[in-house]
Amino acid sequence: MVHGSSTAELADNLATTGAARNRSFWRALLASPSGLIGLFVVGLLIFCAIAAPVIAPYDPLRMAAGPRLDPPSMGYIMGTDDFGRDVFSRILYGARLTLQIGVIAVGISLTCGLLLGLVAGYSSGWTERVLMRLVDVLFSFTEIVIALACLAIFGVGLTNAMIAIGIASIPFYARVTHSVVLVEKGKPYFEAAVAAGAGHARLIFIHLLPNVVPTLIVIGTLGVSTAVLAAAGLSFLGLGAQPPQPEWGFMLSSSRDLISRAPWMMIFPGLAIAVTVLGFNLLGDGIREALDPRQRQR
Template sequence: MIHSSSTAELADDLATASAPRKRSFWRALLAGPSGLIGLVIVAVLIFAALTAPVIAPYDPLRMAAGPRLDAPSTNYLMGTDDFGRDVLSRIIYGARLTLQIGVIAVGISLSCGLLLGLVAGYSSGWTERVLMRLVDVLFSFTEIVIALACLAIFGVGLTNAMIAIGIASIPFYARVTHSVVLVEKGKPYFEAAVAAGAGHLRLIFLHLLPNVVPTLIVIGTLGVSTAILAAAGLSFLGLGAQPPQPEWGFMLSSSRDLISRAPWMMIFPGLAIATTVLGFNLLGDGIREALDPRQTDR
């Protein structure tokens, strides 16, 4: 008769053997144009955020750094705004806020959604029904409605906007996690681990969580672009970033009355938002392809 410890080890070997041998993650990510282009765009954004004090030609908050509404030139590559601030410097510093928005908002929604989905999917019974019905109620509202409700409670501001966007996306991540957990619970390796007498923590952290994380990495990367767009939209409405913060959505909002006189004030922040969103979407697609079990070596 096989002892339970030996059977548990056998179940672990079965779980490992059931996952096909993938190509090197980085090699697979860089093999396709989506992953490569997305990685380059995100890397440039991170570089700009980390080195903003070095590469920005002017202080982004300094008024009268140049003539008011000066068109792009060799001195001011992206022109100046109505206060004489350098648009390029504000966009470079805005990369910091953009990354902060994406990381914090997705971090809140992903961690809370992962916890709810894991608990609901693993526990079953009344716990699953209560938690998932609560998620379904929240999921029936659009994310922007939940975010606006949170801002009505917390007040306006960039920090509150990030928290609101994170809370609004929790139901989505919880639903995805719950679905993946239910799929994994029905697989032979998990049933073997249960039959071997594996404890709850072992089942959750050794068997379920490693199989949930790859899916959440993909949707989390795509979720960053959604969070950036949502924050830009809230800032455009005056509910997110407040003056004089160099946030791209707020820069769009403050320049809308000057589009005919100084179109560069809207063009460059808009391009920055569009390029960043495109970069994270392409990176998410590249990660999905790299983690696809069908992308394997023979």
């Protein structure tokens, strides 16, 4: 009976500690100017992506929704393109593709990189040497080269571009995870757990993984901006989004010959990309400060 009571008290204490930690994190994030601005920009992007069918005044794929190359006005606040499509509606729906690109690409690279780095760092020996040498070989190539090679194999298209960007970033996440695991393995608490006879599952999931995840959250948030830029670059080259998808990089590419006649066709997609990248970078900085007490003190 006493044992059951003490177990319940321990569970309550852990729950209270976790709730207090979460409150401290959100307070620190909202107190950070960069975190607050980044949270606002990313929140606005998510809102636009979700509410696009309600906010958008026209179908983003509908041709002749207005006059061709009509400048910004009360009826078309961001003007129209060379097919008479409303640029504002296409920007709103492009936010959906942007979030999809970021989540899928970073999800692929973060998951695979976490597994590779965790296995390599924990196992040591020849397994670590083989895996990390493979990662080093891939890391010697730039991400865009790996992405282009993947697209040459998979074919062009937005889905394949997201997969290619995710694969190209795996070496970076694997190296970061490997470094953090090695640091944690050298700390006294981990050595004490090994000496106490903790099993492999407990060492990995209880001691290593919780200490690796905060770092990956920060670089994953920053990685979204990199994925968005990479996808926009591939779409600009005609290797990502294909017509008539309202992807911002493709909108830039399709309007480059009309920059003198209809500059709004490039200005608004370019601003959308710039603000999105800035928002995720600021949010990543804010999360880093909130998770690191030393950063908060400075």
